[in-house]
Amino acid sequence: MSDRKIQMVDAPAGLEGQGFFATSLDSLVGLARANSLWPLPFATSCCGIEFMATMAAHYDIARFGSERLSFSARQADVLMVMGTIAKKMAPVVKQVYLQMAEPRWVLAVGACASSGGIFDTYSVLQGIDRIIPVDVYVPGCPPRPEQILDGFMQIQELAKSESTRRRQTPEYKELLASYGIE
Ligand code: SF4
Numbered sequence: 001m002s003d004r005k006i007q008m009v010d011a012p013a014g015l016e017g018q019g020f021f022a023t024s025l026d027s028l029v030g031l032a033r034a035n036s037l038w039p040l041p042f043a044t045s046c047c048g049i050e051f052m053a054t055m056a057a058h059y060d061i062a063r064f065g066s067e068r069l070s071f072s073a074r075q076a077d078v079l080m081v082m083g084t085i086a087k088k089m090a091p092v093v094k095q096v097y098l099q100m101a102e103p104r105w106v107l108a109v110g111a112c113a114s115s116g117g118i119f120d121t122y123s124v125l126q127g128i129d130r131i132i133p134v135d136v137y138v139p140g141c142p143p144r145p146e147q148i149l150d151g152f153m154q155i156q157e158l159a160k161s162e163s164t165r166r167r168q169t170p171e172y173k174e175l176l177a178s179y180g181i182e
Contacts, residue, residue, distance in 0.1 A: 050144065
């Protein structure tokens with residue numbers, strides 16, 4: 001039997017990183033994820049009506065593989081917050097986010113969800129990014145269905161390009177920790 005020891009060597013310069021197999025697998029998984037995102041619509045007011053139009057035949061969100069709305073947080077991929085979020089409602093939004101499995105994305109639809117909108121008052125949360133991390137913001141009061149679809153396509157781009165390891169990275173854990181999420 002040979003007593004030669006196996007020696008690991010560093011990859012040559014320019015070829016470091018995750019390697020061909022891991023990066024190609026990332027692309028494949030990203031493509032599959034991006035075209036089957038299940039939204040959880042958290043609609044509290046008028047922006048929710050625009051979402052109904054986005055779902056309906058004319059705009060047809062099924063074209064993006066996302067016609068299956070998930071009202072169960074554990075089966076949802078994208079939390080779509082649409083409407084004014086009162087401070088009393090904030091813990092509920094956060095609870096729904098916490099119940100979602102990774103990888104999860106968040107779309108803030110409209111001025112109210114993004115920044116409190118016109119309701120600069122004591123009772124309204126001035127943007128859901130005060131309580132949970134947001135991936136994409138859709139401007140408008142209300143945004144048209146085209147804008148909502150554009151925001152959704154931005155989420156698809158994120159899903160496509162995201163490494164399968166991102167959710168285990170220290171940066172992501174740090175982001176969650178900044179919201180008090182373990
Ligand atoms: S952004 Fe405008 S349309 Fe949307 S929920 Fe707020 S007030 Fe209503």
